[in-house]
Amino acid sequence: MIKGVIFDFDGVIVDSEYISYECYRDFLENYNISFSKDDYIEHCPGKTLVTTMNFFKKHYNLEYDIDNACAFFREREQYYVDKDGVALKAGIKDLMNYLKNKDIYICLATSSVKKRALTILNEHKLTGYFDDFVFGDEVERSKPFPDVFLTACKKISINPEDALVIEDSEAGIEAAHNAKISVICIPDMKQPDHEHCLLATKIYPDLSCVKDYIEQVNGNG
Template identity: 30%
Template sequence: MVSNAVVETIFETKPTPVRGVIFDMDGLLLDSETLAMDALVSAGKDLGYDMPSVFCRRMIGLPADDCRRLVQGDYGAAFPLERFFALQEIHLRNFVDTGRLALKAGVVPLLDLLDRLGLPRAIATSSSRYRTDHHLKLVGLDHRFDATVTRDDVSRGKPSPEPYLTAARKIGVAPEFCLALEDSHNGARAAHAAGIPVIVVPDLLEATDEIRGKALAVVDDLDIVRAYIEKAAGMYGAE
């Protein structure tokens, strides 16, 4: 049951029309961050390195180049970086292809609402084009978005605003009239830098005071997001 009080509080703080929605993918649409962390740990073990999950979580929401810098900074120049990430990709693909990838709760009802309201939607993700297309097809979401922006489509990934600005442009909605949905800190920073109101639905990372300050709201699940968009459509009219 969605708390009406939560939805009302969001409107009291920063009421805004919603004419388009931009989604993060991993940890927001897909329950994939745990799989990615398990794949990193497994890749480290393959190479004889102890890579604790607490370290791996520091990579959530980072572009690939930043992940590489983070690993090399902690494990040194001799660390077999390319082999490590290649192995991580193999482990992740195996996890996904053996049925471990699932949708987050509330995704389908939220997309159904956007269909009913006629609101355009896009994905802005730090994942590669190959991984994005593969994962969306596996969970049956490959035809439910008007555009997808991956790390291969931009020169700078999150926390740069470029992914979100590109996604807004692709769906033809001004940033201030979009709503961003994120789970990661860098994703929230990217949306905020793009001038897009963002609701954060935390997955593996708890929202910090900084992220709460940048977000329209931090909520428990996508059902609250759906209630917010329904109310926004009622207040402003879907366009």
């Protein structure tokens, strides 16, 4: 029985991964490092900003202050958001209305920081759909560790076996699997590899398929 659905944010609720890629690309250009979309897809989705900046520092053997690097990223992100906006992923409002009508809890579990995520949700009038939130700075370990999803279950007072995670990244699939929570993957910039396909409960092309899955599991289909 699915009693609560836990949503990732970037790439699931909002179409924002391309903005993150551009921000990391701009940052590494300061060090004359070329950073492709394939590089982003391999190293970044599902990871916190601090985790990624620490990875770059070690991977590219760079010297910089992590706080300053994160500040640069956030400034560039705001520039791109102001310039182009952040669109919702297709079907997200329909799915949330369905969950509310079925009295299924809705929780956000994201690597993003609180201010950023809530600002975007407020702009799209989505904040009121959520019963609770878990942000990246609330947990010690980021995905693929299970902390963010286990914390979400505690916040909405359900057991992991009664939850469903909606994710787009391999790190997110792995985190849900490690939390022993069923996970549907809606791929965004990258199709999950074979190993992560085996860890996912289902892989669907878009959010419109999630409702039918819940209906089947909860005996309404």
